Amino acid sequence: MSLPLHSVTPIEWGLRAMADPIALLNDHAFLEKKAANNALELLTRWPTDWVPGWVETMTAVARDEAAHLAQVMRILLRRGGRLERMHKNPYANELRLLVRKGGNGEIVDRLLISALIEARSCERFQVLSAAAGQLDDSELAAFYSRLYASELGHFTTFLRLANKLSRSTATRWEEMLASEAKILAAQSPGPRIHSS
Ligand SMILES: [Fe+2]
């Protein structure tokens, strides 16, 4: 399945990010934690029109993300790292600013942003898996490849839910894809999943 993203991450980015795997894993752990929180938050943000399976979907995503967090932490700790106390995520914060406030539009936008973040994570995990392979880090190559498949499932789930709640997401989705590519390109470089 090809992702609809408006920019393509080159393998060079992956090789640069893999230069400091501990920092990368630390950043990654926070993203999984945030993804679990986001699903639990959406769980109690009822859409205006009831969507069958809403609770089951959000609890399933939260459970997946908590499992990913545990897996990242296991690798991070085994490699001698530890979870830092603080974490900044300007990429996600800027994406969140695109959300319209109030009504059905807000929940639709939140689902679209969630789909966007999942799609980009997917893309980056694919690149990181290839980079880790080139660097003979078979553990991370296999790990990122497994995560790619899981986040791809989340991407399609969030997008499907947004399309269920609104019949006219196409224009909004295209605007968001364009904004996402710009926001990502404006990030600082470094060993982070959403660096430039
Ligand atoms: Fe995840």
Ligand SMILES: [Fe+2]
């Ligand atoms: Fe996910």
